[in-house]
Amino acid sequence: MNENASDAEEEIIIYASFDHNIDIDQYRSIHVLGINENNPIIQMDNTFFTGKFENAVGTYMFFEEDLCPQTEDPLLDRLPEKNLKYVSKTRKLLEMKQAYVTAKxxxxxxxxxxxxxxxxxxxxxxxxxxxxxxxxxxxxxxxxQDYKPAVADSGIDPKSD
Known part of the structure; x- marks a missing residue:
């Protein structure tokens, strides 16, 4: 998290599971609505999904490709074709199902x-x-009654700015 972020901000990672195989790269825009509610909505372009939080079995871990893999012994250790490095983990699971929106x-x-x-x-x-x-x-x-500012009662002189 950014060091300049206020104490009120908190970053939470949630694993979202969709009922269909979703290729996230095919969508231009993704909007998440009501993530703090019981039933959040995710809109990907013109496709809508409704969600429900479930109890996760185990922990979901997130990895990303390591572009600069390192080894302790380059002579004996062989690096695999693709190296991954740990990013984060979560126990929050959001089950998403496609919702069909009809115009009135x-x-x-x-x-x-x-x-x-x-x-x-x-x-x-x-x-x-x-x-x-x-x-x-x-x-x-x-x-x-008419509004009277509380500044006069506080002992602060408003003209001393």
């Missing part, structure tokens, strides 16, 4: 939006006092 019919969308619009009442006010009075009556709130 234009008529259905219009009827839903007109139903929502009919529930909204239009109100006009001539000044801010009318707004406060309506808000107080509508939500049964105690008297709304």
């Amino acid at each position: 019919e234009a008529q259905e969308i219009q009827s839903q939006s007109s139903d929502k619009e009919s529930d909204i009442e239009t109100i006009s006010f001539s000044n801010i006092e009318d707004v406060r009075a309506k808000f107080k009556d509508e939500f049964k709130l105690p008297e709304v």
